[in-house]
Amino acid sequence: MSTAEREVGQSLAIEMRELGRAARAAADVLGRVPTEKKKAALREAAAMLRNGRDEIIAANRKDCAEAERRGLGAAMIDRLALDEKRVEAMAAGVDAIAELPDPVGRVIAEWDRPNGLTIQRVKVPLGVIGIIYESRPNVTADAAALCLASGNAVILRGGSEAARSNAAIHACLVRALAAHGLPEKAVQRVPTQDREAVGILLRDMTEYLDVIVPRGGKSLIARVQQDARVPVIGHLEGICHTYVHRGADVDMARRIVLNAKMRRTGICGATEQLLIDRECVASHLPPIVSDLVAAGCEVRADAEALPHAEGAAPASAEDFGKEFLDAVIAVKVVADLDDALEHIRRYGSGHTEAIVTDDSTAADRFLRELDSAIVLHNASTQFADGGEFGMGAEIGIATGRIHARGPVGAEELTSYKYVVRGSGQTRP
């Protein structure tokens, strides 16, 4: 490392710590802001996004043009691109977050002790949240709004491909904070795309960050989990299974599997793996596969399923336990419920799994014994979504076991404290 490089590194570290200090100060204020003021600022933010629509789209055009120049794929550019409709959806998302109940200050438990002490468990913000994400610029608005709604300051680090779009969106949010007298540093962007900034966030800002939420692909999540010295609320892949039990109604199984796989193939709750009982493979699999193939899905079947799966190709061993995020599904025949449970425990990622059956005993065992973040009976895995759960917007689906699991919304971005009221009690 040359002296010049070292100096750049040091000045980045100083700049990042300044960001952290400002975030901590903003969080101290934000944690005590009344609900109505937060809601007003959120509604203002939605209005500012609508007002700033043309600038946001202009900035986004430059990002997209550069992405094309750099030869990024069509799927990536589609995730990146903003138009009037998408900006309106972003603003509407922020408006919806403004309508969520404020979790902060809510008493979640309350009891009295024999000595007369009363004890309350009260929700408080987490503090400062770092969010590291890729491509989709709407995350800038969603994540910032969720953090603000739950009284947290946030430090955003988006992908370089969306840098101009994110800056334009961020500017709208900051204007809204200023307009309502809230600290502008409550929502900050890491001002550089220097990759070392991520390293500093993960390793060197433990006193300023309470939690890091990574949103993105496998390699991002892996890096965060490896390097972070602050707690992480992460989500791993969604290697989701749908299991057609021998007690399944064939029409229901067709509808659910088709929806679970094909409604949207790129989301983490999309089914990637189909398991089917040996006893019903001859009756149930042909129509299921026929629907999938007709919808443009590539079906990869194991040796036992293949004779009942017209249009399918043979599956390889690697197809099981794989997250395709595409119109591809792996199909495997299992002996029975125990076999299915064992397979899912071995190959699943603990995200979301569904059983289709009219046999309530089998369903109860599946729901009880399978320890994924979300387990469903007779419903599509595509329901794995905070909005569909009625929790409002979410920052992701957590598959870790600590703090939050499943959809992470405003409620999950809080901690709690104990408030104890006495009348002079001392401990014997």
Next chain:
Amino acid sequence: MSTAEREVGQSLAIEMRELGRAARAAADVLGRVPTEKKKAALREAAAMLRNGRDEIIAANRKDCAEAERRGLGAAMIDRLALDEKRVEAMAAGVDAIAELPDPVGRVIAEWDRPNGLTIQRVKVPLGVIGIIYESRPNVTADAAALCLASGNAVILRGGSEAARSNAAIHACLVRALAAHGLPEKAVQRVPTQDREAVGILLRDMTEYLDVIVPRGGKSLIARVQQDARVPVIGHLEGICHTYVHRGADVDMARRIVLNAKMRRTGICGATEQLLIDRECVASHLPPIVSDLVAAGCEVRADAEALPHAEGAAPASAEDFGKEFLDAVIAVKVVADLDDALEHIRRYGSGHTEAIVTDDSTAADRFLRELDSAIVLHNASTQFADGGEFGMGAEIGIATGRIHARGPVGAEELTSYKYVVRGSGQTRP
């Protein structure tokens, strides 16, 4: 590193991973064990501890003799030593844990969606918990019993000074598991005192450990938070403040301060820092200090408090924000509530703080605006304890903001999953 050393290191790593694999397998079984079976095993464990009393005490004598030979301090040896009374207290503690309600399987929230889906949030065990602790051998029984009660497998790593005592206690617990057909690997001890084993636990067993709970001094906690690649439920120091507001009843203030400081000085909820309003320093401080001095407490007062603190020495700057864990207290005069809040935010560790006042407006602000894990009004900070909260035994008082805060008992050693029941719903 010599070849021989490298081989030892490798064989340790292999041994530790084998421990992890066995713990994971045990956790899979334990998570589905009915409540009554867990309770029966816990009661059996208490009985085994009583039966094994003589062996436990004999093993402990050897530990104590070695500790004396090695010149460990009297306080350390007191924490280490076991006698009949302490073994009985340990067994009674396990019996009490057996009587706690089983958190696993409890439905903590339940709602219906307009599309007919019903959603439940259900408590599940965390999985495998690693506990790293020092000196007190009763932690072996307490921690293992709490983990078992909450359906978790546990890997225990106690201090080397208590190795024989811990082994004897552990043997009793394993006999109880075996007697009830539960996996013996549900409670494992790291079989070596090699310090590198801790490093392997912290860094190299991410697939086998769900969380690490450190219990011990500052340097242990700091090492764990620095090195751990798995989530940590830690607690920092208890730099607890008691604030005597100008609205305090002087007699209540005397009783509370004396108890908060002197009932037991070595626990994390002991008050270390006394703040007192300028307006009442002349009336309230003299009797408070007189009680403390009479009880054998060393009082270190700032310049403004000193004239009102007979028998006190002048405080140095380092006395503020210090965890004495001894019969020592620092006293500081503050201008008002705002000044007190600012001081606590700056010097506190976010553990426990109390205000003494009859002014309910001031009390409400203190309780609302201070963001420590536990905030109290008109009660001693020594109530910062899971048992005193009515939560049963605890593994410690968490000061982190993620997952659990305040007393960590069986309830806090769980996660949750979502159970969704439908009738064929697909997502539009």
